[in-house]
Amino acid sequence: MDLIKPEFGLLIWQTIIFLAIFFLLAKYAWKPILGGLKDREISIASALGEAEKARLEMQKLTSDNQKLLDEAKAERERILKSAQKTADELREEAKTKASLEVNKMLEDARRVIESEKQSAIVAIKEQVAMLSIEVAGKILRRELEDKDRQQLLAADIIRELNIN
Amino acid sequence: MQFFSRNIIKISIVFIFLFTISLGAYAGGGDKKEGEKFNPGDLIMHHIKDSHEWHLISIGETHVSIPLPIILYTNNGIDVFFSHDLFSAKKGEHKESEHKEHKDGEHKDGKAKKDAHHSFQVLERGKNVYHFSHDKITMADGTPVWDFSITKNVASLLISTLLLIFVFTSIAKSYKKNAGKAPKGLQSFFEPLIVFVRDEIAHKNIAHNADKYVPYLLTVFFFIWFNNMLGLIPGGANATGNIAVTLVLALFTFIITTFSAKSTYWKHIFAPHVPFLLKFILIPIEFIGIFTKPFSLMVRLFANIMAGHVIILSLISLIFIFGAMLPLAGTGVVAVASIAFSTAMMGLEMFVAILQAYVFTMLTSMYIGQAVEEPHHEEGAAHH
Numbered sequence: 244m245d246l247i248k249p250e251f252g253l254l255i256w257q258t259i260i261f262l263a264i265f266f267l268l269a270k271y272a273w274k275p276i277l278g279g280l281k282d283r284e285i286s287i288a289s290a291l292g293e294a295e296k297a298r299l300e301m302q303k304l305t306s307d308n309q310k311l312l313d314e315a316k317a318e319r320e321r322i323l324k325s326a327q328k329t330a331d332e333l334r335e336e337a338k339t340k341a342s343l344e345v346n347k348m349l350e351d352a353r354r355v356i357e358s359e360k361q362s363a364i365v366a367i368k369e370q371v372a373m374l375s376i377e378v379a380g381k382i383l384r385r386e387l388e389d390k391d392r393q394q395l396l397a398a399d400i401i402r403e404l405n406i407n
Numbered sequence: 408m409q410f411f412s413r414n415i416i417k418i419s420i421v422f423i424f425l426f427t428i429s430l431g432a433y434a435g436g437g438d439k440k441e442g443e444k445f446n447p448g449d450l451i452m453h454h455i456k457d458s459h460e461w462h463l464i465s466i467g468e469t470h471v472s473i474p475l476p477i478i479l480y481t482n483n484g485i486d487v488f489f490s491h492d493l494f495s496a497k498k499g500e501h502k503e504s505e506h507k508e509h510k511d512g513e514h515k516d517g518k519a520k521k522d523a524h525h526s527f528q529v530l531e532r533g534k535n536v537y538h539f540s541h542d543k544i545t546m547a548d549g550t551p552v553w554d555f556s557i558t559k560n561v562a563s564l565l566i567s568t569l570l571l572i573f574v575f576t577s578i579a580k581s582y583k584k585n586a587g588k589a590p591k592g593l594q595s596f597f598e599p600l601i602v603f604v605r606d607e608i609a610h611k612n613i614a615h616n617a618d619k620y621v622p623y624l625l626t627v628f629f630f631i632w633f634n635n636m637l638g639l640i641p642g643g644a645n646a647t648g649n650i651a652v653t654l655v656l657a658l659f660t661f662i663i664t665t666f667s668a669k670s671t672y673w674k675h676i677f678a679p680h681v682p683f684l685l686k687f688i689l690i691p692i693e694f695i696g697i698f699t700k701p702f703s704l705m706v707r708l709f710a711n712i713m714a715g716h717v718i719i720l721s722l723i724s725l726i727f728i729f730g731a732m733l734p735l736a737g738t739g740v741v742a743v744a745s746i747a748f749s750t751a752m753m754g755l756e757m758f759v760a761i762l763q764a765y766v767f768t769m770l771t772s773m774y775i776g777q778a779v780e781e782p783h784h785e786e787g788a789a790h791h
Contacts (some may be wrong), residue, residue: 245456245541246713249651252478252554253457256561257655264568264630269622272575276601277621279582286587 419753423746425641427723428464445731447724455645455716458542458559460490463642470494475562480553481546483534490556492530493539499529560652563644567633575629604628608768612776620775623663627656628768635712635760639753647763648712650705657705660771665697668778700774704767711763715756722749 387393453462461473474491527540529547536547546552557565574593581594590598604625609617634647646652676693679686722745729741 246452247650247709249649249654250457250554250558252556253558253560253649253651254655255555256557257564257652260561260564260568261626261630261655261659264571265623265626267572268575268626268629271572272579273622273625275579276575276582277605277618279579279586280598280602280605283587 415754415757416750419750419757422639422641422753423719423723423749426719426749427726427742427746445724445727447721447728450724451717451720454720455648455713456542457644457649459539459544459556460494461559461562461642461644473562475559476557477544478555478557479535479537479544480555481535482550486532486535488532492532493528493537493544496528496530496539499527499538559644560646560649563637563646564634564652567630567637567646570637571629571633600628601625604768608765608772612769612772613779614776615779615781620663620667620772623659624768624772627660627771628764631656631708631767632761632764635763636757638712638716639756639760645713645716647708648716650709653705653709656708656767657701660704660774661698661701664701664771664774664778667775669780669782671780671782672778674782700770704770708763708767711759715752715759719749719752719756722752 386396459477460475463471463473465471472494474489477486477488477490477493479486527538530537530539537552538545538547544552544554544556574597578594578597581591585591589595605621608628609621609624613620631647634652637643638645638647676697677690679689679693681689725745726738726742730738733741
């Protein structure tokens, strides 16, 4: 049957034509097309990779920021605490200092008062002694205004002296 | 998808309409002139076989055809002329003693032959006298003649070559022009197919160095598809439905498979891991398998495409068969029904056109994949 008997001429032509198509397409079509496809796929893949990297970077940055913020917070806390402590210390110190001063002042005052009192007592004693002598003088003078009494007294003193 | 299928239906209807007109003219012309019955067998054979001229349409006695170059290599050298000379040559007639009668074949000229099988044309060119019968050229003196004519199929293959090269180089240009950008126009239509062939056909089946085979697979895929589609155009040639064309394609697959085969492939054929006695059966089977695989490729493509053409032509022929038997109204009913059927067939054939391209490429890729399999895994035997 003619239908399944290949014609020689057509076989040769088909071989030539197919080889020509193959080499022409391989060189002028498939190479640039497949190359272009691959380039685009690579560029898309790398763009996606880059985006992912940027996202990670962003994430890292955010977490870094958070860390920084946390650190700053902690630092503030710390500073505040230490300031508080210092203030407390200062206050405490001032307090003690003040109380010491007050005590010292009180002591001084007490001492001054004591010495004043002492001197006042001495002065009073002198005064009292002066007054007593004056009073005694006055009384003596009055006692010794008449002769009898003087004799009496003299006698008394002598008696007393004798007894001794 | 909807857009696509609607267009396919439109194209199918237009094609079938053109087919019907051209066949109608053919059948009608034949009827009037020779006074014989419409013979669908001859008509279909005429349409699916190769021819030395590109016959488009016959209206009555007027044959509209594109003359094609006839290239013959004879003992007297190369002879080139146009097919028009052959078809319009004077008629000769076979007698009991063929060879003696050839020279005076001209006296039968003009007489209508009842049986076309015995008629032939005689063409004298210089020293050569050619006999032309049933699209076969022979020498009158019986010396050998090699026919390298640009037949209808060769012309169609050349057209498909130009089309393929034009389409894919222009796509290649757009890849250069908008490198790294989204595809546009023709490029965006063909890109999924190219990527499909590369990823789903080549890379899935060929484990190693698949990229090396991608250009061949792409060429085969688009060559078959384009030629299948060209064959569906009314007046087109039936190139991929011709066994010579599919033979060459299968031969290339065979050559590539055999020459890129690794040791595993040969070991799998000549030293299979089976009991000793089984080897006597398996080795011949595997050895024959080397050849049956490309042979099946050849037959599958040829038979599918040819059968598609036969079915469509048969359905349209029905109109003219019934036309001779029934009154006009009955013919109309048959015409409507058979046009509806053949439109559906045309749509199916357009699907078959790409399906067979896919099947051929896929199987080629699988055969190459089996051939280049690396030695370390032994599942090769389990594939069968």
